[in-house]
Amino acid sequence: METVINEYISQELVRDPGLLPLADDTSLLESGILDSLSLLQLVVFLEERFGITVGDQDLLPENFASVTTICAYLRTREPQKQAAHG
């Protein structure tokens, strides 16, 4: 999961080549990689790739601080997804 998300962000969202390669714990906010619009682009990708819906209330700095926190957030979502399908 980390690899998939890191690759997507590196290829589609990083605008400054100096930030590559991207470490999983690099702050996506302090580095300026995520702004209000690239965040939504990322959310659309996550929703399509992982079959989840990200609620407005989950769009928070603590969930989207880095590749690592995004994965941690997605893992909290997976049981709900299974429950919904079960």
Add this chain to the structure above:
Amino acid sequence: MTYLLQQLLTEAAAQHPQRPAISASNCLVSYSELDRISNQIARSLLHLGVAPGDRVAVLAPKSAAAVAGLYGVLKAGACYVPLDPKAPAQRLGYVVQDCGATVIVTDETRAAQAAALAGSLPGPGSVLVVSFTGSSPVAEESPEPLTGDRAIETDLAYILYTSGSTGLPKGVMISHRNSLTFVDWAAAAAGLSETDRICSPAPLHFDLSVFDVFATCRAAGCLAILPEGAATFPVSIAKWLTSERISVWYSVPSVLTLLASYGSLGQCDLSQLRTVIFAGEVFPPKHLAQLMAELPHPRYLNWYGPTETNVCTAFEVPPGSAEAGPAPIGKACANTEVFAVTSEGHRVSRPGEIGELYVRGPSLMRGYWGQPAKTREALIPSPFRPECEELVYRTGDLVTLDPSGNYLYVGRRDSMVKIRGYRVELGEVEAALYRHPAIREAAVLPVPDELLGSRLRAVVTADDAASLARQSVLDHCRQWLPSYMVPDVVEIREALPRTSTGKVDRAGLASE
């Protein structure tokens, strides 16, 4: 009588010394403090050799230190040039050289970047770091007012760099009188008072920030600065608006669209928010209607004006009218005349006629810095009163009239597009692409996008198209262009389609 922007601060400090001038994260600055520290900054600049009329670059996000820096520059009799801290170094280097800045004012967050950029300054460049908390050479200066007049109202207050069609940004020169014409009108139109808490997320190099920085001060209200981290997350913005009790908001429509779509506004108490102002691009009617349905109580104002004219028309959107179609840009502001001229040279006088919008009045720029030929193309004698000495500005925007006499925006005469409210000349993006050693030809086309206004699609050709990588083109663009100007899509081809006259077939490319 106020005729210089910095007099707004002196007056607010005299009448409301203890009222909050700036509320930023972990920092509350009163009018008295802001007045005194800007006096210290002005003295520091004088010691660095800044003379009346000099240009001083300001490299910082919107912060208490940066706003104090703007007033310090003005009090020194100089003209400030706000830089985009997120722009590539090459572009910033061009801007500081073009305007001939002698000093860079910055805050602690951008001190290293400013030091690196100082090498690009013509002559021995200096950097002045302003800080409210840490140690700063500014603190050693006297905070008492400077004596003597250093500027008059026709002197430049600031230069705002905007996208240029020939490949390099151009500097729009705004005098104190130009700016105050807007500031006076805007404070009255928004009904600002000393109890207002006003926010615009626009950075200092974007002309929307003139409103929250100077119109707020004119009313002795409080300028509230949205923390950079919060600006990314719609729910965080909504919570911040609630906790900061923001009463007046001014931004491009795309930020408001995000708030309406993803901000969970229904869960916030935004009862303090009484006026929402937007400008810079067309607000998609569906999203404006959604916002007005979620937040029915504020007034909604659509302001229009290129950087060259400041805001020159305005329209208040009546409740329930948003869904019907794009909000008109409205009628002329105080002390301003606007009129539209058809391609046959007649004045647009009834609905259905389309013409280019012209603007006349004291808010018009002085010209483009160092570009008299470009200035003569933009500021021209009135087509209807050529004997009149006063010039008018050709906006390049096509408009028509509605039955109530409001102007409606129709489109552009040329190849400028808006992305997140920023002006982008397609020619500037193409010029950057042509700097890539392997690219032979380039065409950049706008792709309409509901949220961004436009996205950019670049179609390029290379002698060896197979070996040119998309990533190499993108990396190259990122060295020259701010992120909103970097193409979203890059297509590499063997050849571009041509029209019968041999020109690049843009219409054909666009319809693919």
